[in-house]
Amino acid sequence: MSYFKELWDGIRTTAQGLRLTGGYLTKKGVYTIQYPEETLPIDKVTHRGIHEYDVDRCISCENCAKACPVDCIYIESAPDEKGKPSKGKAAIMTRFDIDYSKCLFCGLCVPPCPSECIQLGERYSLPGHTRDDMVVHFHEGGYPIQEKTEHAKSMIAEFRTENLYEKKRKERADRGIPTLRPAE
Amino acid sequence: MSATHPGSGGYIVPTRDVASEELVLNMGPQHPATHGVLRVAVKTDGEVVLDCEPMVGNIHRCKEKIAENVTYVQFMPYTDRLDYLAAMNNEECYARAAEKLLGLKLPERIEYLRVIFAEAGRISSHLMSIGTYGLDVGAITPFLYCFREREEANHLFEKISGGRMLYHYMRIGGVARDPDDAWIQRLLQFLDQVEEKMDEYNTLMTWNKLFQERTMNIGVLSREKALAFGITGPALRASGIDWDCRRDDPYGIYDRFKWEVPVADGKHGTLGDCWNRHYIRALEMKQSISIVRQAIDKMPKANPDELPPPESPHKPFLAKGVPRSLQAPKGAEVYVRSENPRGELAFYMVSDGGKSPYRVKVRGPSFCNIALLPEVTRGYLLSDLVAIIGSIDIVLGEVDR
Amino acid sequence: MTVTEIGALLKERFGEKILEVVDDERHGHVRVAADAWVAVATFLRDDPRTRMEMCHDVTAVDWIEHFDVVVHLYSLAKKHKVALKTKTPSRDDATCPSLTGVWPAADWHERETWDLMGVRFTGHPDLRRILLPEDWEGHPLRKDEGNPLEYHGIPGIAAIRGAEERLREEELAKKKQRAGGHPGPHPAVGSHPTDGVTPGVKP
Numbered sequence: 001m002s003y004f005k006e007l008w009d010g011i012r013t014t015a016q017g018l019r020l021t022g023g024y025l026t027k028k029g030v031y032t033i034q035y036p037e038e039t040l041p042i043d044k045v046t047h048r049g050i051h052e053y054d055v056d057r058c059i060s061c062e063n064c065a066k067a068c069p070v071d072c073i074y075i076e077s078a079p080d081e082k083g084k085p086s087k088g089k090a091a092i093m094t095r096f097d098i099d100y101s102k103c104l105f106c107g108l109c110v111p112p113c114p115s116e117c118i119q120l121g122e123r124y125s126l127p128g129h130t131r132d133d134m135v136v137h138f139h140e141g142g143y144p145i146q147e148k149t150e151h152a153k154s155m156i157a158e159f160r161t162e163n164l165y166e167k168k169r170k171e172r173a174d175r176g177i178p179t180l181r182p183a184e
Numbered sequence: 185m186s187a188t189h190p191g192s193g194g195y196i197v198p199t200r201d202v203a204s205e206e207l208v209l210n211m212g213p214q215h216p217a218t219h220g221v222l223r224v225a226v227k228t229d230g231e232v233v234l235d236c237e238p239m240v241g242n243i244h245r246c247k248e249k250i251a252e253n254v255t256y257v258q259f260m261p262y263t264d265r266l267d268y269l270a271a272m273n274n275e276e277c278y279a280r281a282a283e284k285l286l287g288l289k290l291p292e293r294i295e296y297l298r299v300i301f302a303e304a305g306r307i308s309s310h311l312m313s314i315g316t317y318g319l320d321v322g323a324i325t326p327f328l329y330c331f332r333e334r335e336e337a338n339h340l341f342e343k344i345s346g347g348r349m350l351y352h353y354m355r356i357g358g359v360a361r362d363p364d365d366a367w368i369q370r371l372l373q374f375l376d377q378v379e380e381k382m383d384e385y386n387t388l389m390t391w392n393k394l395f396q397e398r399t400m401n402i403g404v405l406s407r408e409k410a411l412a413f414g415i416t417g418p419a420l421r422a423s424g425i426d427w428d429c430r431r432d433d434p435y436g437i438y439d440r441f442k443w444e445v446p447v448a449d450g451k452h453g454t455l456g457d458c459w460n461r462h463y464i465r466a467l468e469m470k471q472s473i474s475i476v477r478q479a480i481d482k483m484p485k486a487n488p489d490e491l492p493p494p495e496s497p498h499k500p501f502l503a504k505g506v507p508r509s510l511q512a513p514k515g516a517e518v519y520v521r522s523e524n525p526r527g528e529l530a531f532y533m534v535s536d537g538g539k540s541p542y543r544v545k546v547r548g549p550s551f552c553n554i555a556l557l558p559e560v561t562r563g564y565l566l567s568d569l570v571a572i573i574g575s576i577d578i579v580l581g582e583v584d585r
Numbered sequence: 586m587t588v589t590e591i592g593a594l595l596k597e598r599f600g601e602k603i604l605e606v607v608d609d610e611r612h613g614h615v616r617v618a619a620d621a622w623v624a625v626a627t628f629l630r631d632d633p634r635t636r637m638e639m640c641h642d643v644t645a646v647d648w649i650e651h652f653d654v655v656v657h658l659y660s661l662a663k664k665h666k667v668a669l670k671t672k673t674p675s676r677d678d679a680t681c682p683s684l685t686g687v688w689p690a691a692d693w694h695e696r697e698t699w700d701l702m703g704v705r706f707t708g709h710p711d712l713r714r715i716l717l718p719e720d721w722e723g724h725p726l727r728k729d730e731g732n733p734l735e736y737h738g739i740p741g742i743a744a745i746r747g748a749e750e751r752l753r754e755e756e757l758a759k760k761k762q763r764a765g766g767h768p769g770p771h772p773a774v775g776s777h778p779t780d781g782v783t784p785g786v787k788p
Contacts, residue, residue, distance in 0.1 A: 010397075012393075013391060013394070016387055016391075017388045020387055020388065043343050045497065046342065046343060046344065046346040046361065047342065047346050048346035067258070068258075069258035069259070104262075105347070107346065107352060108257065111500065113498075116496070119498060120346065149496045149497055151495075151496055
């Protein structure tokens with residue numbers, strides 16, 4: 001007898017489940033998206049994707065590299081008159097590489113930056129065939145920064161009044177450093 | 185050769201005098217049912233598991249050594265990668281261990297935020313466990329339904345922390361960002377949604393006869409064995425032991441909330457079987473929902489004297505007086521544990537007065553729980569092994585560390 | 586029971602074998618002589634006043650001259666906890682009696698401690714490596730153990746600063762060899778940070 005009872009229980013509970021899933025046939029609502037064509041909306045303020053970096057505003061203080069838990073940021077700046085690497089507002093960056101095969105996307109590099117020239121952006125796709133493809137050369141531009149804070153905006157205004165952007169562009173061009181980012 | 189199958193309620197594995205011999209099978213490391221890169225060497229006789237041995241360490245990266253070489257703050261993102269399905273809970277435990285070591289006091293609001301996020305993380309993690317357990321025993325629909333809800337949890341966490349899986353939200357002495365009212369409202373909606381859909385999972389899985397046949401009386405873990413092997417979390421409570429370190433050894437502010445600790449009573453199936461472990465998780469989600477609601481009700485506003493708003497949106501939301509460079513007193517050591525979705529996670533930290541910890545030991549609950557796999561699988565069928573591994577619910581990031 | 590009470594209980598029973606009782610708010614522990622290690626553990630488990638049913642964790646700390654083996658015990662029935670500590674005789678003779686016979690839970694923890702720290706637990710039935718491969722040399726959590734930079738032809742990742750800085754110096758030197766001031770549009774091409782790490786370099 002218990003065999004038939006178990007059989008009946010199996011049919012009954014499965015029918016309950018089928019009724020539940022069947023109910024979704026008529027309900028409206030989309031839970032899947034066609035990924036490459038459609039993408040999920042991304043929170044522009046908080047999302048931690050590939051970095052955005054402003055090469056002209058960087059003062060080469062290396063605070064971000066020191067804060068990085070995996071040491072994936074490589075910074076070098078051109079020598080100044082005394083032959084030492086240039087620091088501060090006049091710094092000319094010759095290298096700002098981030099190795100995304102190591103990066104944790106933890107965001108610890110962002111808070112220590114005094115000039116707020118580095119932040120995590122909304123891009124997340126970085127396919128490549130080799131490990132070298134994972135190294136992004138930010139000093140060549142390529143990932144323009146979206147200003148999020150008042151402090152950053154005031155810094156930009158300061159740089160503009162002192163004509164630092166143009167000066168730096170010129171100097172970079174003299175040294176033969178490519179700048180992919182269009183002039184403002 | 186004949187073998188009685190202890191979990192089949194009297195059914196006997198077909199017996200006929202056919203020649204059989206022991207065979208060692210490798211399950212994994214690339215096996216969908218092992219929840220990651222776990223390799224189980226199984227000694228079988230036909231379909232019956234005679235013995236098995238979990239071979240762990242495939243994704244070992246020695247995070248404990250890394251911890252000795254980075255600062256206290258820099259180790260926080262690594263804790264996300266321990267139990268990557270419940271990153272919030274790991275962070276919470278590590279932050280509490282580091283704060284205890286450094287002697288930091290937390291403002292009320294941060295304490296409440298910790299509880300809210302840890303419990304929301306538990307709901308998100310249990311959704312994953314329940315969904316994938318359905319997948320393990322052959323039901324695809326619950327997995328899709330659970331992911332529908334987990335997707336909303338991912339959106340919520342992304343909105344506040346920026347990450348969908350590895351949040352890096354908790355910081356030593358604070359959190360990354362203070363949630364606003366709109367976010368809290370969305371969290372409450374999410375809780376309502378999960379509570380409503382809980383019945384669907386139970387209809388599809390818990391009370392389904394076919395699911396019960398696959399899981400009831402399988403992988404029975406007795407009370408004594410559970411204690412002796414140091415099992416913690418839902419697996420311990422499924423064996424009938426009334427222990428939850430949130431209630432019995434309260435940490436943080438868990439003593440301010442009222443909730444019930446679900447413990448298996450053996451009314452359905454056998455005490456300590458796969459079905460009970462699954463059902464305890466389903467019940468725990470309900471209690472977590474209740475804790476989050478209580479915490480949101482009681483949460484005070486931020487007092488700017490002890491918890492100033494961050495200067496810029498890039499900066500974390502930290503309590504006043506948290507030094508920028510953290511250094512623990514020489515010779516200090518702590519052992520802090522917390523109730524994670526998979527058991528009790530604990531951090532043992534020793535300081536020598538430097539900027540990085542002298543020694544960090546991570547006691548991963550999955551590591552201790554998977555150690556007893558041979559004990560619970562002996563004598564069951566090979567297909568039950570999948571159900572048992574799924575019900576113990578391991579995450580290999582934490583086993584291998 | 587507090588750690589002081591448990592310590593007093595143990596002192597009464599074991600006398601001089603209990604070396605130190607520290608009832609710290611952070612980490613209360615009892616230091617035990619190594620020859621009474623198993624006896625103290627068995628007593629704590631079986632005595633009705635302590636009833637430490639759960640062995641939460643077994644681990645070791647490297648103090649250069651010796652290793653400290655630390656066990657964290659909890660009682661679910663009595664809701665109290667204590668940590669036990671013991672010293673290995675020396676760094677070269679890093680041995681400690683095994684607790685596997687008292688709590689089966691200690692099995693994997695002791696294997697892990699042997700694997701990563703190199704503390705040999707005498708009386709352990711199956712002391713093998715657990716997380717690392719069988720042919721691994723050394724015990725990575727020892728303080729004098731460097732970063733392995735090569736394993737079966739796989740270059741080790743330079744997660745530790747010293748190696749990383751060395752690498753940058755090497756890259757700089759390579760760049761100086763090239764003509765001109767600017768290193769070229771792709772300075773990282775052909776020299777990934779994990780390539781070119783010479784084996785045997787300890788930071």
